[in-house]
Structures are given as C-alpha cells and as structure tokens.
Amino acid sequence: MLNEKNIILGVCGSIAAYKSAVLVRLLVKAGANVRVILTEGGEHFITPLTLATLSKNPVHSTYFDAETGVWANHVELGLWADLLLIAPATANTLAKLANGLCDSLLAAVYLSARCPVYVAPAMDLDMWAHPATRANMATLQRHGVTLIPPGNGELASGLSGEGRMAEPETMLDFIQQKLTGPLPLAGKFALVTAGPTYEAIDPVRFIGNHSSGKMGLALAVELHKLGASVTLVAGPGTPASPEGLNRVNIRSASDMLQACLEYYPAADITIMSAAVADYRPAQPAGQKIKKNSPTLTIDLEKTPDVLATLGAQKRPGQTLVGFALETEHEESYALAKLDKKNLDLIVLNSLNDQGAGFGTNTNKITIFNRNGEKTAFDLKPKTAVASDICAAVLRQMGL
Incomplete structure (x- = not known):
C-alpha cells in the first residue's frame, strides 16, 4: 500500500x-x-x-x-x-x-x-x-x-x-x-473462534487440547485490518487481543455455542478456528476427586457440535469457514466435514506436516471450497496464513 x-x-x-x-x-x-x-x-x-x-x-x-x-x-x-x-x-x-x-x-x-x-x-x-x-x-x-x-x-x-x-x-x-480508500470488508461483521475448550472433570481438572489460539487471533486481526467489525470468541489461553476487537472469553464447548448463537445471526463472515473438545465428562464431580483408587473411570458424552449447529442455521449471504486438523485420510475427512456441516470453505492442516498444528507460530494449510477446488500453501507464519484464508474468503464473497 x-x-x-x-x-x-x-x-x-x-x-x-x-x-x-x-x-x-x-x-x-x-x-x-x-x-x-x-x-x-x-x-x-x-x-x-x-x-x-x-x-x-x-x-x-x-x-x-x-x-x-x-x-x-x-x-x-x-x-x-x-x-x-x-x-x-x-x-x-x-x-x-x-x-x-x-x-x-x-x-x-x-x-x-x-x-x-x-x-x-x-x-x-x-x-x-x-x-x-x-x-x-x-x-x-x-x-x-x-x-x-x-x-x-x-x-x-x-x-x-x-x-x-x-x-x-x-x-x-x-x-x-x-x-x-474503503476497505473490502468495511461494513461487514465477522465472528471468529479461537483456542481450546476445557471440559470440567471436577473443579480442578479438565479435558482439553493443545490449541494456543494463535491462528484464530491472527484471523481476527486480519479481518479487522480488512475493515470488518470483529467479535472474537476466545478459549482459555488465547493471547491478548489488540484494540478494536470485541472479545468474549469462554471456557467450555457449551459456553462457545452460547456465545456463537448470540453473534452468529448478524455475522457476514464466521471463521471457526477453535479446537472444540468432542467429548466431556457426563457427570463432572462437584468436589475435587481424591486419589483413593489406582484407576479412575470417567463416562464421557459428546459436546454440542458448534460448527454443525451454525451450518444448519446459515442463511443466504453468510460465509461459514471451518477447520479440519487431521492425522490420516486428511483430504477425504476434510471434504466430508465441508459437506456435512454446510460450510463454504474448509481449512485443512495435518499434524503430519512439521511446523503445522497446535502451539506453533507457523502453519501449513490446504483450502477447499464447496466445489471441491483445492488450494495448497507452503509452511508460513500464522499471520501470513491468516492473510491467505481471508483472501479465500474475499474470493468466496466475490469481493
């Protein structure tokens, strides 16, 4: 510029x-x-x-x-x-x-x-x-x-x-x-999710994952630079946000669903980059579980599928982007998720690629659209990856 x-x-x-x-x-x-x-x-x-x-x-x-x-x-x-x-x-x-x-x-x-x-x-x-x-x-x-x-x-x-x-x-x-002059997303509202969710076992322990929230934060910042008004729904440990972003901190998958349902109806763009836990303890203990037995059995139940819920509610004119982190059959799983959850784009990253995935400052992605068209990218800093994803969003929207 x-x-x-x-x-x-x-x-x-x-x-x-x-x-x-x-x-x-x-x-x-x-x-x-x-x-x-x-x-x-x-x-x-x-x-x-x-x-x-x-x-x-x-x-x-x-x-x-x-x-x-x-x-x-x-x-x-x-x-x-x-x-x-x-x-x-x-x-x-x-x-x-x-x-x-x-x-x-x-x-x-x-x-x-x-x-x-x-x-x-x-x-x-x-x-x-x-x-x-x-x-x-x-x-x-x-x-x-x-x-x-x-x-x-x-x-x-x-x-x-x-x-x-x-x-x-x-x-x-x-x-x-x-x-x-006018930015391409001026007047648009974007919803982004970032980081992990923590599902309580008891008041002290939880089931979670290694997501750092860096990718989601980079996406929120990039969308803001492009002129969008951005709400970031951030899981535990997501880095601090710069000025200009509306941030909603959550902890569990249920919290994330509630926050997303509040903001999603008005969103022009929604990018769900958070790593939402798939399962949670069915009956979290009200008090700290004591180590009185050599083993511990915890019954798990599915968490609410936030992405599928939003996909089912998607109205004409909304753009919905999901992420797929896979370890095998990467492309077929990603395409199946794209179709099943009514997405416009899906971003695939594989834990088999060195430097991609959780906890790093870099990522290596492949983007698929609804026509199955594939765009693969080299390993890049997550800030640059965010630019690539947002560029794909702009193309999807015809901007």
Missing part, C-alpha cells in the same frame, strides 16, 4: 520522539521512501544519526547546513512528498501550523506541501484538552489536515489520560487505510 510512496516525517520536541525510530522502520519496511525533518526541539530527544540510518536518507533540520553547504529546499521537499506526517506533533507545532507561522524548515515545508498532511499529537492531557490547542487542531482540520487521534494511557508527566501519541503500528494502519 505504501510501496514507493514518498513520505516526509516531521519529528518535533517531545519525549514521544523516541517512537519515531520505530515509525521510520515500519514505513521503510512497507516500501516507502522516507525523509525526516527534525526540529530543533526534536534533536534533544533523538539523534539525526539514528533517523538517517533507519530512513537511509540524510535528516533535514535547518534551511542551510553550514558544514556541508547544502540548502534544504522546502519547496522541493513539499513537492516531492506524497504524504507529510508529523509525529510527534507538539502543542507548539500545532499552534504554528494553524496560524501560518514559518520559523522552521518543517513549517515551511508544511506551507509548501501539496500532499495530504497527517498529524499525530503528543502532549500532556491538560495541554491536549486546553481550548487553545483544540481550536488550533480544529483550524488545521478545516485546512484539510488529518488527525491521528492520540491514545489514552500513562504520560511522561506521570499522569494518565488522553494525549499519548498513537503507537507506530497504529499510525501505519491508520495511514494505509486512509490512502487505500
């Missing part, structure tokens, strides 16, 4: 300037050509050498470098840029830009730029809430400047509140979404 885009990053005098190093690295990694303008105040918090090394371009700070004799042409810089991003943007800089002051190279480039301008404010909560700052920001927005909203959290002053500069990853996502 940012490949070969020319981006000027303005870095002002804020403690948040330390994050600009990460931001430059992310922008370069995304394929952008990055030039940094560092204000006099910014030089107190991060060195030009750091930013020059990461951007692979000299850092500009003044109109004229007396040592090299090089003039930083603000008009040329403004015309070169496809995007001017000021992060961190201090209260002082916002005030200058809003009132057209031109006492720095960054301000001159701002006045010369014909490209979109984004600002990511960074200041203490009282400064951000002050009527003067609010008025300056409103003026900039009337002039067409885009605000990357500050976050809410711990501040350098020791206080906690709004004013914290957005994280570099958040800024990158924000910019990519703005530059690419």
